[in-house]
């Protein structure tokens with residue numbers, strides 16, 4: 007369904023996006039309305055926020071899609087809106103379900119390629135309660151002179167850069183000052199993340215639109231479509247809220263572990279890449295605008311470049327509009343840098359983000375329709391693997407069944423170095439356990455001990471109810487007693503390595519069928535058929551005849567995952583599966599792993615991708631110096647770390 011989205015390359019031109027959107031909306035039979043912005047675009051073109059409405063105005067179930075809150079991110083949201091409208095034509099909605107699409111709510115920012123609006127306001131800081139005093143951000147005031155310097159280069163700029171570098175050093179890097187900068191501020195109209203001095207045009211217009219089209223609804227799912235935070239090419243599903251509310255439980259019910267909830271607050275933290283310290287989000291606005299409805303506000307956030315790189319691009323753009331000339335060569339360079347920080351000119355990124363987002367839309371719409379049918383089992387057509395993220399009922403551990411794997415009290419020494427000092431873990435069928443911890447804490451060694459790629463010196467390992475027999479060694483340690491049993495059990499434990507470990511002299515297909523043919527003794531045609539199905543699942547149908555050297559790292563890792571799945575493992579061990587990849591290839595692999603989680607595979611994952619671990623895991627183990635220092639469900643462990651060591655680790659990595 008979403009493997010080849012109709013729009014393959016995003017346009018970054020306002021007029022083109024608008025024309026595409028209107029054409030798609032008309033073809034879909036939507037009711038169209040336009041809201042004229044008071045200012046024009048850079049070529050004098052008039053600017054509008056457009057609204058497409060599908061379904062009956064009195065429908066009680068409503069889905070809302072908002073694009074372009076941060077203008078320059080608009081091409082992604084607009085492409086999603088147009089593609090979804092076009093793809094599902096002709097639309098047939100049940101009487102009681104409607105769709106409201108708000109196209110480019112900050113059209114000025116989109117047309118001028120700015121994240122902010124015409125008043126330098128970050129719209130996602132503007133939806134505060136303007137009857138009260140805006141929040142204070144004293145720490146931003148200290149940083150402001152370093153962030154907003156009138157010189158592009160020269161002594162003043164050097165001093166500003168040095169001051170910023172010193173602030174970063176004192177706070178543990180950019181991650182230490184980002185929560186202050188991105189919290190938003192209401193005192194410096196020329197500053198970054200400025201929230202404004204009152205409701206801006208886009209704020210008022212969104213509220214007008216919701217007052218006109220959304221008042222009748224009682225169950226509402228809202229998507230606000232963003233780019234620029236999180237791992238490259240990974241569209242994360244978030245819900246941002248100042249406090250708990252009924253929509254969040256609904257969201258968890260619908261999307262399960264795929265949904266991360268970001269609870270905001272002055273000192274709140276999150277590993278999602280967005281600012282938990284900020285207020286005034288669109289998510290708050292939509293809830294306020296529909297006080298009687300159950301509203302699930304969602305944000306899709308498609309990761310691009312590192313936080314500091316994106317922030318530098320935003321800072322340069324701020325300088326350009328305050329002190330520079332947009333049409334100078336330097337101005338054009340700054341604009342191009344900003345655009346590529348939010349909309350990478352990378353078809354793979356664009357397709358992945360588009361396809362995954364349409365999957366989320368499908369999922370939400372199916373939920374709304376199911377409410378009306380009184381259907382309790384949620385079913386939605388599944389999208390193809392590499393981009394399918396929004397599945398039916400989210401999987402979870404099957405309690406009451408025999409654990410898929412149990413490991414007790416593992417010890418491992420390398421000569422004098424004691425690497426594991428009694429580590430235990432168990433995973434129920436369908437459970438995803440992630441192991442996190444500093445480099446050298448023993449995570450990989452532990453994983454390798456589970457399938458005896460390393461021989462533990464002590465401990466017990468039980469896979470699918472069968473315990474690996476161990477015998478004592480002369481030095482008082484232990485080793486497997488029966489290598490044939492080890493081989494048999496190993497065949498039930500899949501392993502995905504950091505460096506893929508594909509055979510370079512075999513094609514992708516040969517790599518996948520090799521073990522099923524020789525270890526499982528499957529017939530060739532059965533193995534080949536299964537391999538093709540798995541290649542389809544990981545989005546590599548067309549690569550079966552290629553050699554690993556002809557594939558990108560991300561494709562090789564997806565092929566390696568298909569090879570692991572070919573053995574129909576009881577448990578899959580993944581050892582830092584994305585850490586050897588270029589940043590732009592991480593997202594595609596994470597999406598495949600997330601799909602495996604959602605399909606109910608049992609997995610033990612070693613990873614440094616904290617946000618991802620939080621999303622997909624049912625349980626997280628924090629390892630420190632070869633011991634489990636802390637373990638628990640991700641929400642608890644990340645929000646309330648009990649040990650100082652975990653607190654420090656999270657502060658360093660988030």
Ligand SMILES: Nc1ncnc2c1ncn2[C@@H]1O[C@H](COP(=O)(O)OP(=O)(O)OP(=O)(O)O)[C@@H](O)[C@H]1O
Pocket residue numbers: 420423425443444445446447448449450451452
């Ligand atoms: N084969 C080996 N021989 C000797 N020492 C080893 C061996 N394998 C691992 N070690 C040591 O064991 C310790 C734990 O390594 P391990 O790779 O398990 O850590 P980790 O937590 O996975 O780290 P990272 O996150 O950097 O991958 C390290 O000090 C490492 O140098």
